[in-house]
Amino acid sequence: MSQGALVKRQFGHRARLALSPAEVLKTDGQAHAARTLWNLLHAWWQMMPKQERTLTNADAAIRQARQDIDFLAVLPAQAAQAVLKTYVRAWQNCWEHRADAPNFKGRLRTVMSVDIPQGRDLNIVRVHRRWGQVNLPKVGRVRFRWTKDLPVGRHAGPENRITGARLTKDALGRHIAFRVQTLRARPEPHRGPDVGIDVGVTVPLACSDGETYGHGEWLTGKEKARLLHWEQRAAQRKQHRRPGERTSGRLHRTYDRIAGLRAKAKRRALDRQHRTTTAIARTYGTVVVEALTITNMVTSARGTIEEPGRNIAQKSGLNRAISQEAWGRTVTMLVYKTDRYGGTLVKVPAPGTSRRCSGCGRTTPGSRESQAVFVCKNEGCGWSGNADHNAARNVLHLYRMGHALVPAAGRAVVRRAKRVKPATAR
Structure with missing residues (x-):
């Protein structure tokens, strides 16, 4: 391609969400449903013979599971299809020796996330200088922090558009990551x-x-002392837990504080x-x-x-x-x-x-x-x-x-x- 020609560029933009308590429950429910669907798909994949592990059979199994299990109904249909595509891609990466084989996702060890594969469902609008609004399927209109100009409204087009998004929850809060495709000059x-x-x-x-x-150093002296304090507190509380006993809510909150400080350093x-x-x-x-x-x-x-x-x-x-x-x-x-x-x-x-x-x-x-x-x-x-x-x-x-x-x-x-x-x- 000659110099000055237009080329497509794809990048991601991560923005902080501002959710109400009711919206938090809805997004968390969708994230747990997506993780459960992954685990069910993985169990189905292991039980089926190799010749029957096809996308058609897997899609039919997902549709049947969404009808039989009411809990999975909170997850949008497009997000369920995205779970299937991500799972198949994980196996392809394993077969090409780029990653390990996919496995079950634990409730506490997995990053909670929901994929929105279709950008036209988002309907992004900029409210004012600091905030924007996005439409989340089965959640509604929610606010997010506007820190970067996005191709929305009159700036959007076939080549400059948002192709999808992903909702994530980590130690620093809940965020939405937009997938942006633009056409720029080389x-x-x-x-x-x-x-x-x-x-x-x-x-x-x-x-x-x-x-x-x-x-x-990525943490200040006070933050290091606070991290050491919570790590010691977690070790002390862990000693009082009997083998096989469920982790207490107090220990979970201690783990959350530790994860928050480490996420801040990262x-x-x-x-x-x-x-x-x-x-x-x-x-x-x-x-x-x-x-x-x-x-x-x-x-x-x-x-x-x-x-x-x-x-x-x-x-x-x-x-x-x-x-x-x-x-x-x-x-x-x-x-x-x-x-x-x-x-x-x-x-x-x-x-x-x-x-x-x-x-x-x-x-x-x-x-x-x-x-x-x-x-x-x-x-x-x-x-x-x-x-x-x-x-x-x-x-x-x-x-x-x-x-x-x-x-x-x-x-x-x-x-x-x-x-x-x-x-x-x-």
């Missing part, structure tokens, strides 16, 4: 410089030009991640990152009985730190944000980038003196600097030398691009 190629990025734990993002992106981390990736996509034309296999990096060091692992506690702490930084989510954000601003994201092989000297290009044992300092031990070089900055320079140098990874046939292969001969990886 951006001009980004003329910004190239940059290599090294991810880490102490320094989350280090760039090859010396720029670093870090963050502080929301702050996600906001910081969005701001950082947006700044990078706006500044640089080509962003080069390492092709990391994060699932292998966070494997447990426990080992087996015959061959027990070593430094298990230290490795567990490192795994938690890596998971909290969410490197994979950072790369996912950079993929669509660089494309939005006309840039590109490239992945290069990861082995050796932190141990190789970016000045002479050689790997000499003992050069990584500490976690933060790199001093090349090769005679005639002696380059020294920040270790993360050195790794980021190596990442960029690999791209300039043509070692870019592109997906092909389900795996990554090395593509020899145009060779560039820079004096050093800058």
